[in-house]
Amino acid sequence: MLSTGPERFKLRRLVSLFKGKAVLVIGDIMLDQYIRGSSSRISPEAPVPVVKVTQESYVPGGAGNVANNLAALGAKVSVMGVIGSDETGRKLASELLAKNIGIEHLLTDPERVTSLKCRVIAERQQVVRFDRETQGPLLDGSENRLIERLPDAVKKADGIILSDYGKGMISPRLLKTAIALARRWDIPITVDPKVEHFRRYQGVTCITPNLQEAWAGMRKIPQAGLPALESLGRDILKALRSDSVLITRGPDGMSLFKDGGQVVHIPTQAQEVFDVTGAGDTVIAALTLALASGADIKRAAMISNQAAGIVVGKLGTATASVDELLEALR
Numbered sequence: 001m002l003s004t005g006p007e008r009f010k011l012r013r014l015v016s017l018f019k020g021k022a023v024l025v026i027g028d029i030m031l032d033q034y035i036r037g038s039s040s041r042i043s044p045e046a047p048v049p050v051v052k053v054t055q056e057s058y059v060p061g062g063a064g065n066v067a068n069n070l071a072a073l074g075a076k077v078s079v080m081g082v083i084g085s086d087e088t089g090r091k092l093a094s095e096l097l098a099k100n101i102g103i104e105h106l107l108t109d110p111e112r113v114t115s116l117k118c119r120v121i122a123e124r125q126q127v128v129r130f131d132r133e134t135q136g137p138l139l140d141g142s143e144n145r146l147i148e149r150l151p152d153a154v155k156k157a158d159g160i161i162l163s164d165y166g167k168g169m170i171s172p173r174l175l176k177t178a179i180a181l182a183r184r185w186d187i188p189i190t191v192d193p194k195v196e197h198f199r200r201y202q203g204v205t206c207i208t209p210n211l212q213e214a215w216a217g218m219r220k221i222p223q224a225g226l227p228a229l230e231s232l233g234r235d236i237l238k239a240l241r242s243d244s245v246l247i248t249r250g251p252d253g254m255s256l257f258k259d260g261g262q263v264v265h266i267p268t269q270a271q272e273v274f275d276v277t278g279a280g281d282t283v284i285a286a287l288t289l290a291l292a293s294g295a296d297i298k299r300a301a302m303i304s305n306q307a308a309g310i311v312v313g314k315l316g317t318a319t320a321s322v323d324e325l326l327e328a329l330r
Contacts, residue, residue, distance in 0.1 A: 027163030
């Protein structure tokens with residue numbers, strides 16, 4: 001699909017326009033904590049490994065990882081989300097600022113706990129993960145404050161991403177308002193969906209479920225084969241009245257469904273796969289940034305596919321850079 005020189009030139013030109021594009025990420029933002037160490041014995045207190053801690057690190061997670069991917073690609077990023085009035089929230093805000101991610105639309109709600117996911121890793125094996133979070137709808141006051149900020153935030157954006165992890169940030173009213181504003185000002189708006197909320201995303205520019213999410217979101221039993229996949233994609237287009245649907249299929253690449261019935265199957269560009277963690281965040285970041293830079297949906301999907309191929313070749317939650325993308329498109 002990328003074999004022709006002229007097509008590669010067009011894709012590289014689009015990637016070169018990424019720098020400085022303003023992208024607003026709206027969603028459930030959280031802090032990922034990694035505690036790493038070694039283990040050589042079992043605890044005498046219970047049949048669990050004793051981990052000798054050697055390293056501790058923090059990175060933005062959830063919608064924050066989408067924002068991190070955008071920043072790595074040169075975008076001017078801001079996040080709209082909710083944190084608690086706690087040390088985790090302060091740490092998260094600090095980590096975002098350190099990555100040049102704007103937090104002017106990050107709301108502090110003292111009634112909520114900042115989402116924290118702590119992973120304990122011995123050697124390369126995750127031993128346990130524990131979460132601290134508040135799940136459930138936002139208080140009316142917090143929701144109203146966010147919706148009041150939406151017009152100004154959306155109007156300044158070249159692209160918008162909705163990153164829904166089901167923690168309560170993406171309420172039906174906020175979702176409907178954000179989509180309507182993006183449509184009014186002709187700003188591309190994409191969504192990384194939560195299965196339980198699948199049919200809420202009416203009228204977005206593109207929705208990017210993986211194959212499992214696509215089947216589950218439509219409440220269908222998974223079926224093998226391209227005919228079943230193509231029928232599923234068209235059903236999603238019809239149900240959501242979206243401009244396009246991009247279903248990611250792991251080693252089988254991606255399938256793009258466009259309004260009007262066109263289907264494009266894009267083979268994977270990964271040379272080696274070490275870790276697929278966070279690849280979906282890379283896909284929606286690169287896709288939206290390409291759309292914000294003037295790409296049509298097909299070229300935006302091709303660019304996002306290249307970006308995903310880069311990050312799955314790295315260990316851990318990783319990002320792709322503009323230089324890496326340009327090199328991959330030579």
